Amino acid sequence: MHINVHLFAGIAEAVGSRTWSGELPEGATVADLFARLADEHPGAATLLRVSFASVNQAYSTPDTLLKEGDEIALLPPVSGGQDDEPRFTISEEPLSMEAVFQKVRNPLCGAVNLFVGTVREMTHGKRTVHLEYEAYAPMAVKMMEQIADEIEARWPGTEVAMTHRVGKLEIEDAAVVIAVATPHRAASYEAGRYAIERLKEIVPIWKKEVWSDNTQWMGHQQGPWNPLRPGSEG
Structure with missing residues (x-):
């Protein structure tokens, strides 16, 4: 036609x-x-x-x-209609899944993968009371931007937004929200997993597990920590 x-x-x-x-x-x-x-x-x-x-x-x-x-x-966006809210943030406030989703949705993408990491109650048999997150915020944002660049190089046309919460989080609170928009759904699954795995590898965020009988700062849990390692092949 x-x-x-x-x-x-x-x-x-x-x-x-x-x-x-x-x-x-x-x-x-x-x-x-x-x-x-x-x-x-x-x-x-x-x-x-x-x-x-x-x-x-x-x-x-x-x-x-x-x-x-x-x-x-x-x-195109009308005068005053451009959303200048950053796509990569560290927040002390509760996270909005809808807000992160809106940062990546666009007419060129047919799939949006939304990952939400929440605080679970039981970890290896220990009952979590709450979590405390700390971040080196300026560098954390910079590393999130790097991850988005890596994703764009591997899956062209992908839009990425990430936000991670810091401070005290209760059970079921959202700790991290990542949205990945791609033209087709297969790439959204692959790029979405890559995003969260790389975030755990190179973004300077630390988690303190506060259990009913103890506390511990948790670091990288995917083998020896090496933030200089290039992005893993998928």
Whole structure:
């Protein structure tokens, strides 16, 4: 089917035109359109990830089916609409899974893997009363950014957000939330696991287990600690 698309602001500049016309297969979706534009115009890909589509003058989800004759527009963030909240954070406040999810969702991704690490009550037969987390926050954020760069190199087009809580956490509290958005679901599983394993390897965060009869600072639990080791092959 033949479709015509209106382009605005930064997208129009990156594409070099106020309109785009092309052929898409029957059953194509908004996500397919974004992927096509990103493939044809790599310089627009970053902006496309934070943009939305309007179909017949209504904001549309990535799985919206397109039909020949639809009035379609691609809309970058409007003035004042850009979310400047950082994707990688250390927080003393309870974590919001929805907030982390919103940082990575975009029309180019068809899958979002959301990992939530929570405080469990029993560890190797010991009853946990609570946990206490401490972090070297500036470096922790920098290492999270490094992990995201490693993921992008291995799974191009992936969007990552991470936040880890510090301070005193009670049983069932969320300690870490990681969101990984990819074009396809297989990569979201692989990149999501890579993200949490690398976080445990190189991000300077420490956990004190407070048990009913003792306490202990817990470090790296995946073999000898070596933060200089390159990312593991998956």
